[in-house]
Amino acid sequence: MRNWLFHPLLFYPLALLLGALVIAISVRPQAWPREPAPVAAQVEGGSLIFAGPAFNAPAVGAEQDVAVVRDFWGQAQTLRIAQLPNQPPPTPAEQGARLLLTPEQAALIDDKPVTVEVSYRPLPINAASGMAVSLQGIGPAEWISQEAPSEPATLRFELPPQFAVNAIGLRALSTGTDQAYGLEITRVRVTPHP
Secondary structure: OOOHHHOHHHHHHHHHHHHHHHHHHHHOHHHOOOOOOOEOOEEEOOEEEEOHHHHOOOEOOOOEEEEEEEOOOOOEEEEEEEEOOOOOOOOOOOOOEEEEEOHHHHHHHOOOOEEEEEEEEEOOOOEOOEEEEEEEOOOOOOOEEEEOOOOOEEEEEEEOOOOOOOEEEEEEEOOOOOOOEEEEEEEEEEEEOO
């Protein structure tokens, strides 16, 4: 006895549809890079907190390699940044990997000194030896750098005021020049001071 599901007019279109669905899922379009866009950070006690979904669409500078780690559904989890080979220390004209701010949140830190705390995990291979952070606005960026221990930690940066702030600049640093060295950022907390 023959089952109606295996009739050629029904079976082959269903097999093609199932095959196309499997291919579409394996390509993972939900994890493709997004166009850079401002993201709303969480506001907690006057501080801006970037974590998870706030890493969704960073802007990428030419001296950095940036990857957003996403779950299966395409939700941002962490941000990986790496310094490309043969890069000098950051200059005031560089932008690095930027977390773009919404106008409302940029107004909270505009023209104020801020403390930026960056929580990270070193990459298992080719971990960066340091990190630099800056406020990005209409003036030249003042990069503040620190050594990054080769274990999960939180680095604290004291940044001077910047006018017309529109982003937080992040840059991995390394003394190695042969390949990209980086860090995986899990959380960024920006606290303005009066």
